[in-house]
Amino acid sequence: MDANREARAIAASLPFDQFSSGLDGSLVTPTDDAYGAARRVWNGMVNEYPAAIAYCESTADVRASVAFAREHDVDLTVRSGGHSVSGASVASGALVVDCSRMEWVRVDPDGRTARVGPGATWGTVDRATQSFGLATPGGVFSDTGVAGLTLGGGTGYLSPKHGFTADNLRSVDVVTGEGERVTAGPDQHSDLFWAARGGGTPGVVTAFEFDLHPLDHDVLYFESWLPVDAASDALRAYREYQGDAPDEACVSPYFAAVPATADFPADRHGEFAFVLSGVYAGDPVAGRDEFAPFIDRADAFAASTDTMAYTDLQTMMDHDFPDGRHYFWKSVPLPELGDDAIDLFADAATNAPSDLSTVVVWPMHGAVERLPDETSPVVGRDAAVVVNVEAAWDDPMATPENVQWVRETCREFRALDSTPGTLPNFAGGSAPDAADVYATHADRLRRVRERYDPAGVFRYERE
Structure with a gap:
């Protein structure tokens, strides 16, 4: 039985009419016209067929949904913002507790x-x-x-x-x-x-x-685009900078294809490049001085600095991640940005099957590293950087090669002297092994789950 028919069969076997009549919100099942859109999330790679989606408008709705799932032994997933890169917020045959209407x-x-x-x-x-x-x-x-x-x-x-x-x-x-x-x-x-x-x-x-x-002030954002063959030198300069970077600075280099716009030389359009980019959360004038060695590089073929409102900064990348595109992301924390890792970056990026994909170097300094490891389940606070390997593609038939590229690239970085675990938001897939994500914190998380969910109503790792 395919997932769609199985979802319909599960829905038909459950007293959803009685359940929905007690909700402040609404219930969508596979026979409803709204089901096709309701079962989707932002990541077009996720293609699941839930038994029903409960649009909750109150805590009472949430409690009723949990009680229904527990009573009828139905898998339960939770969807809130609906982004769900991992796909864990929806599952075939499950009841989705959708909290998107609880937006305040x-x-x-x-x-x-x-x-x-x-x-x-x-x-x-x-x-x-x-x-x-x-x-x-x-x-x-x-x-x-x-x-x-x-x-x-x-x-x-x-x-x-x-x-x-x-x-x-x-x-x-x-x-x-x-x-x-x-x-x-x-x-x-x-x-x-x-x-x-x-x-x-x-x-x-x-x-x-x-x-x-x-x-209460604007922030500074900069980008400097360099040829890929300049990446190793630039990453070594970045490594030296990160050794004592101020808390106000978030410099995050990445590899990406050059957009076909007037901001870039026409002969560079479509080729992979190395991008030095960063945000200065302090005084923008001080930020321009702080980032001068990156902004003023002689080998940059395009460079820009902008001072903007924080809300504008936060929306600046929205057009790069459209709803419905296919995404698969994983990360590897590195205790140091060594020469071996630097040598891997350019090959990893230029081997990407899709020119929509990126490889990002994310800094882990400042307040992140100063908090003790036991502060939270997230590992990698003692890492120098985290490598985020982010595949994006539009053709569903290209899914296997893009997923394989992410996994193989992460295996290569993991083979270096990497830190155990990974950033949970970049764990890859809907049900990664807890030990692979949380390392030494996995057992403590399991004990928390056993205490607050002894019946295993929530079988999925994260929302």
Whole structure:
């Protein structure tokens, strides 16, 4: 039986009419016209057929959905912002608890905190917090969901200054696998709070509370595009810079194809290039001086600097990640950016089957590395950089070669002196082995899950 027919059979065997009548929100099943769109997520690679999607509008709806799944022994997944690079938020035959309608943000400017609903995206959060000159680290793409990014750790331009997104959590409200509503924080249900700071939860988060930080000025962004054969020299210069980079600086080089626009020489269009790029979260004038060695490189064939509002920075990359494109991402933390790793980068990028793909070097300095490893389940705080291998393609028939490229590239970097584990948001696939992602923290996460979800209602690692 194919996944579509199996989903219909499961839906027909369950009392969904009775269940939906008690929801504040609505239920979509395989026989509904809205089902085709409802089962989709942002990542076009994910093609699952749930038994039903429950659009929750309240915590009561979430509790009712968890109770239904537990009572009828139905697989349960959680979808919030709907990004889901990994695909873990939907599964064939499962009941999807969709929290996208619970999109709200309440900012306390005096206390410098924000309470955020699970359906909010970072664009919503950034607009709300920036209206008070405040911000918290939140990815690099405005359409990313708050829930998925936070529960997978979360890295952004402000991470060197303020840590992972999850490091800025103050508390979470959770509906556990037993249907209990609890608030977890440093002083109550601290084990569940620890898990939520990058390890997901054995439940559904219905509210997040974040610390906010002053950011009442524009920020500086720069790019310098270099030929691939200049990458090794530039990466060595970057390595030296990162040794004592200030917290305000987030320099993240990457390999990508040159866009066919007037901003770049026509004879470079379509070829892979090495890009030095970065954000300075402090005074933009000081940032221009800080980044001068990168901006003013003689071998750059294109370079730019822009001073912009933080909200504009956060939306700048949106057009590069359209809804429905196919994505497969994995990462490898490196304790040092050694010569062997540097030599791998250009080959890895130029061997990509798709010219939409990128290989990104993400810094792990500043506030990220200063927090103790036991602060959260996320590993790699002691890494110098994390290599993100990000495949993107449009043709569904090209899926095998792109997935293979990501996996093989990560294996090559992993064969170097790499740090165990990986960033949860870049783990690859919908159900990676917990030990491969969380390394020595995997057993502690398992114990948290056994305590709050003894029946195993939440069988999937992350939202």
